[in-house]
Amino acid sequence: MGRESFGRAGPLATVFFAGLTGVITQVLILRELLVLFHGNELSTGLFYSSWLVGTAVGAGAAGFWHRAKGPAKAVFPVVLLFGCLVIPASLLIIRGSRILWALPIGEAVSLPLMVVICLVAAFPPCAILGSLFSMAWSCYVDQMSEATGESPIRVYVFEGFGAAAGGAVFYSVLLPYLPPFHAALAIAALLAGLAIVHGISVKLGGGGSAVLGVTGCVSALLLLTSVWTMNELESASRRWQWGDRFVTVRDTPYHNLALLEEAGLFSLFGNGLWYFSAPDPLVAEFAAHPVLLQHSCPKAVLLIGGGISGLLTEALKHPDMATVDYVEPDPQLIALAREHLPTDLVSVLTDPRARVIHQDAVSFVQAAGRPYDVILLNVGEPMNLEQNRFYTVEFFHAIKRHLRSDGIFSFAIATPPDMVGLAQGRLLRSLNTTLRAVFPKVLLVMGSEGARFLATVDEHGLKSEPQELILRARTRGLSLSYLNEAALRDLFSPFRAQYLDAFLQQGVSPPPNEDFRPVCALQSLLVWSAQIHPALQPILLSMTSKGGGWLWGVVSSLMVFMVVSACVARRRGSRSPGVGMSVLLMGSAQMILQLSLVFAFQILKGFVYTELALIVSAYMVGIASGAGLCEPMGGWIRKPRKWLALAQLVFIGHFAVSVLLLVLFHSDRPHEGQTPLMVVIPVLALIAGALGGLHFSLAVRALTRKESGAPRAWLGGGLYALDLLGAAAGALAASLILLPVYGLVMTCLVPIALLVGSLAALVLI
Numbered sequence: 001m002g003r004e005s006f007g008r009a010g011p012l013a014t015v016f017f018a019g020l021t022g023v024i025t026q027v028l029i030l031r032e033l034l035v036l037f038h039g040n041e042l043s044t045g046l047f048y049s050s051w052l053v054g055t056a057v058g059a060g061a062a063g064f065w066h067r068a069k070g071p072a073k074a075v076f077p078v079v080l081l082f083g084c085l086v087i088p089a090s091l092l093i094i095r096g097s098r099i100l101w102a103l104p105i106g107e108a109v110s111l112p113l114m115v116v117i118c119l120v121a122a123f124p125p126c127a128i129l130g131s132l133f134s135m136a137w138s139c140y141v142d143q144m145s146e147a148t149g150e151s152p153i154r155v156y157v158f159e160g161f162g163a164a165a166g167g168a169v170f171y172s173v174l175l176p177y178l179p180p181f182h183a184a185l186a187i188a189a190l191l192a193g194l195a196i197v198h199g200i201s202v203k204l205g206g207g208g209s210a211v212l213g214v215t216g217c218v219s220a221l222l223l224l225t226s227v228w229t230m231n232e233l234e235s236a237s238r239r240w241q242w243g244d245r246f247v248t249v250r251d252t253p254y255h256n257l258a259l260l261e262e263a264g265l266f267s268l269f270g271n272g273l274w275y276f277s278a279p280d281p282l283v284a285e286f287a288a289h290p291v292l293l294q295h296s297c298p299k300a301v302l303l304i305g306g307g308i309s310g311l312l313t314e315a316l317k318h319p320d321m322a323t324v325d326y327v328e329p330d331p332q333l334i335a336l337a338r339e340h341l342p343t344d345l346v347s348v349l350t351d352p353r354a355r356v357i358h359q360d361a362v363s364f365v366q367a368a369g370r371p372y373d374v375i376l377l378n379v380g381e382p383m384n385l386e387q388n389r390f391y392t393v394e395f396f397h398a399i400k401r402h403l404r405s406d407g408i409f410s411f412a413i414a415t416p417p418d419m420v421g422l423a424q425g426r427l428l429r430s431l432n433t434t435l436r437a438v439f440p441k442v443l444l445v446m447g448s449e450g451a452r453f454l455a456t457v458d459e460h461g462l463k464s465e466p467q468e469l470i471l472r473a474r475t476r477g478l479s480l481s482y483l484n485e486a487a488l489r490d491l492f493s494p495f496r497a498q499y500l501d502a503f504l505q506q507g508v509s510p511p512p513n514e515d516f517r518p519v520c521a522l523q524s525l526l527v528w529s530a531q532i533h534p535a536l537q538p539i540l541l542s543m544t545s546k547g548g549g550w551l552w553g554v555v556s557s558l559m560v561f562m563v564v565s566a567c568v569a570r571r572r573g574s575r576s577p578g579v580g581m582s583v584l585l586m587g588s589a590q591m592i593l594q595l596s597l598v599f600a601f602q603i604l605k606g607f608v609y610t611e612l613a614l615i616v617s618a619y620m621v622g623i624a625s626g627a628g629l630c631e632p633m634g635g636w637i638r639k640p641r642k643w644l645a646l647a648q649l650v651f652i653g654h655f656a657v658s659v660l661l662l663v664l665f666h667s668d669r670p671h672e673g674q675t676p677l678m679v680v681i682p683v684l685a686l687i688a689g690a691l692g693g694l695h696f697s698l699a700v701r702a703l704t705r706k707e708s709g710a711p712r713a714w715l716g717g718g719l720y721a722l723d724l725l726g727a728a729a730g731a732l733a734a735s736l737i738l739l740p741v742y743g744l745v746m747t748c749l750v751p752i753a754l755l756v757g758s759l760a761a762l763v764l765i
Contacts, residue, residue, distance in 0.1 A: 010198065011136035012158045014076065017194055018132040019162025021187050023616070024170045025087050025125050026051060028180050032094040033121065035241070035256045035272040037109055038383065045735025046118045048591070052728035054123040056721035058130030062138070076135060080195035083128040084188040090121045091184050095237040105243060105260075106274055133159055133720060153627050153697045156720075160624025160693060167617040180251060181234045247340055252332040259340055266341055268309075268333075273380060276309035278345055284310030285483040286449045290491060291374060291410040292318055293469040294454060294462060298373040302402070303327070304361045304390075306378030308337045313348045315376075319476055324354050325372075331358045362389055363605065365398045375399055377411035381524060382427075382513075385739065388521035389603050391431060393512045394666075396438040396455075406458050409439070414450040425503065427523035432504050434513040434520070444500050447491045466492040515603045515666060517743030525740050548742060555750055559757030566761035578761045579641070582648060583699045583719050585758045587726030589751035590692045592734045593655055594619055594685065596748055599739065600662045601681050618682040622689025629690075630697035640702035645762040647698055651691040652755050658684045659748045696723060 030047055037043030093100075097117055103109060109117070137155045174183040238249050245260040245267075258269040268275045277283070288311050292298050299322040301315050307326040315324050328334060334356060338346050349356060357364060361379065377399075382388040389395060391411075399409050413431065415424045428444070428451055435442045439455035443462045446452075456462055463469055466488045473480070473488070490496075513520040566578050597615060661684070665677055699719055730751065738747035 010076075011140040012154060014080075014194060014198070015133055015136035015155050016158040016162035016165075017190060018129050018136070019159040019164075019620075020166035020169065021083070021087075021162075021191060022055075022126070022129045023163045023166030023620070024174065024183065024187050025090075025129070027167075027170050028087075028184055029090055029094065029122055029125070031180065031251070031256060032091055033118065035258075035269075036094060036097055036117070037114060038272045043114060043118075045732045046114055047122060048731035048735075049728040050115075050118040050122040051126045052591075052724045052731065054119075054126035055130035055133075056724035056728070057123075058127035058132075059134040059724065060130075060718060060721040061127075062131035062134035076132075076139075077195040077198040079128055079131055079135070080191050080198065083125065083132075084191040084195065086124045086128060087188050087191075088181065088184040090125055091181055092233070092237055094121050095241040098243075099240050106269075106272075130720075130724070137720075153630050153700060156693065156696060157624045157628040160620050160622075160627060160689075164617045164620035164624065167620065175251070179234050181237065182230055185230055248336065250332055250336055252330050254330040254332075257330075257333060257336055259336060261340075264342075268336075270333075270380075273383070275380065276306055278309045278341060281310060282482040283449055284314050285480050286447050286487075286491075287311055287378065287412060287452075288314035288376070289473070289478065289480065289483050290445065290447075290452065290469070290488070291376060291408055291454060293472050294408050294456075295373050295406065296472075299323070300370070300372045300374075301325070302372045302375040304365075304375070304377045304379060306376075307354075307356070308334070308341065308345060308349070309378075310345065311376065311378060312354055313345070316348065316351055316353060317478055321353060325357055326354060327357045327359060327361045327364050329358060329360050334358075360605065362395060362398075362603075365395065365402065371402055371404045371407070373404055373407050375403060375407070375409045377409070381413055382518075382520040383524045385518055385521050385599055386602055388513065388518040388524075389515055391434065391513055391520045392515045392518075393434055393437050394515050396435060400438055400457060403457055406456070406461050408454060408456050408461070410452060410454045412450050412452040415446070425506070426510065426526065427520065429504055429506075430510045430513055430520050430523045433509050433511070437512040444504065445491055446496060446500060447487075464492055464494075464497055514743070516600075516663070516745060518740060522740040548746060551742065551746075551750070552753075555753050558754060559760075562754075562757045562761045578758075579644065579699050579702050580719070580722055582644065582758050582762055583696065583722045584726035585751070585754050586648065586651065586692060586695050587723035588730030588733075589651070589655065589726075589755055590688060591727040591730035592738070592747060592751045593658065593688050595731065595734050595739070596662070596744055597658070597681050597685055597688075599744060600666070601677075604665060604677055614678075614682050615685045619685040619689040622686040622691075623693040624689075626690035626693030626695075627697045629694050630701060640698050641762065644695065644698040644702050645759055647691060647695045648755060648759050648762065651688070651695065652752055652759070654684075654687055654691060655748065655752050655755075658688070659745060663745065696720075 029051075030044070033043060033047050094117070097103065098105065101113060101117075133155070136159075137152055140155050141152045170183075174186070178186065239246050242249070242258055242260060245262045247259040247261045247266070249259075250257045255271045258272075260267045260269070265277055265280070267277045287306070292301070292315065297320050298318055299320050301321065301324045303311055303315065303324055303326045305328065307328060312324060312326055315321060334349070338349075348354060377390060379390050380387055382391045396409075403409060413424075413428065415428070431453060432442060432444065435453060435455050439457060440459045441456050441462050443454045443464060444451060445454070454462055466485075469488055469492070470485050473483075473485075510519050510523070511517070562581060565581070569578060594615075601615065661680060665680070696719065703719070733750075734747055738750060
């Protein structure tokens, strides 16, 4: 009875742990790839597409196996054992990519190589996890009794709850207490244990026993070796990743921090992007003093990022300085600096005039009540959507509210000091347009650190002539090594100023950068795309120049195609294509909605990983709950296709309401409290997941009802593969084109329109 009981519960337990393992593995691999690919949205889209396509291939292949070979019960242990080897190996492959493909540290990875690395790292584990879903479905169908009224949708439900549990386990247990490679070994051990239980419970004969025995011995040997040497492997793989200059790496809830050192010069990287090098007095002096000298008597300064790189030290050199508020969201960055950087760099943190604030900078500026004489922004360039929110009209308005009448705001963008390329020029013009939409006076200067923007609310508050700045430096008794009088004259040279003014007037000015329309992130993507593949930049430029007309032309054509296809299928007596198309588009729309919710949350509240985990977990709980609704509702569902169309219609309404709520929260952000948004976005994700799970269950019931005696054992795997392929297409389209080129609202309107076309096709059949 015990073995029979496990035989009934085995597929459900397996798919639960597959869901749990899948989410943890996804997060682990994504974080490693973000470090390698510098965290831009294109790399994220490529990863999710590779992941989802791999899962779809695995699910489809396992469904085909069942149709051709019969139940996959005997294959379970072998697949699980392969999975326990592949997951840690994927992390090692990513960390060794710079050695495997001879990639210098900090260099952008080319687009073809990016695709190869994503496929090599993500495809094997996700194909295994996808096949586990399909095999669990087929085994459960083979064992269930028609008399009990059970439904194979339970497999989908258990996978959803497993994924929700995986998100909670990762962010509450694994992230705070285990390094990534140790976490990968922990979930590998979980799969190995599950394989052993399956091997014991399933009676294998002949060759099956031999395959399981050999696979089990090899897997156990490799896994035990990895566990025995996991600290050494963790350290060695970090050196593969960062080279011999590697000092330490720290994974925090905010990002991956890597500290390198060579000849006493320390360089800090966050998610693969260079943050700063220290001690570097030349850069620190040029970053701080030209801005502080613009103010007649700076007493209160807000420093957003970069304080321990030397900016805080330089700011406190001004004799009348009373307070410097230094905003650094991640306390682990300060802890790492205290442990490894020279004492003279971190001792400034104990100065009574300095106050370190661990809070998201956007939230701090939105809520800050005190005015400042100077605000220095030093958070990196708007290379992705996360960084873009520091360079928007909305953020600049918040900055302006906290500047005194003669206050100065400044930031820098890395560019060549004498000659600016076309791609960098578009980025600078975009930033100039955005600043001028808020500040009446804007000045651009070019120096050794790159292009530095200065802005003020006082139309006469910026000095473009160097003589007064030189006099102020003498009066304040500043002892500077690099920013001498000659350097100031060169920096504010009238010939350089005329060149920059003419440069900013060239071409068509882009629209101002906004939170929900990230123009600067697009321009940074264009700069980055020129480095990774010559064909990518012209494609993105073409899309940008044509506006939204061509996009809606494509969407309209697809809507017409769906309706015509439905009419043709109906004449031929087949209704399956309409259901499959609906599942495909729902998968795509759900992925785009989930990305949009996360994107909006980052804009409004910053990158707080525990809350983002809540969004993902809420979505997965919704998936499981919605799928489970079909079983108790079975008596009501007489016409599954009509119910399927109704579920899709409700999801369209929910999608539209979600977009409206996000826009309302954004417009009322200065007055919006912490709690409403923290509740509303997870609830929106929960409802979206529930409607998606219900829709998938109804699609299974619709096709099962049509085919009556058809083998439902492989049906779930096929529809699951379609759902994942749609999600993969949605992830790639949203991250590469829709979000950066057209913004949040347009990104959401596209899947809504396509779902309307699919709904019309469903109604016609």
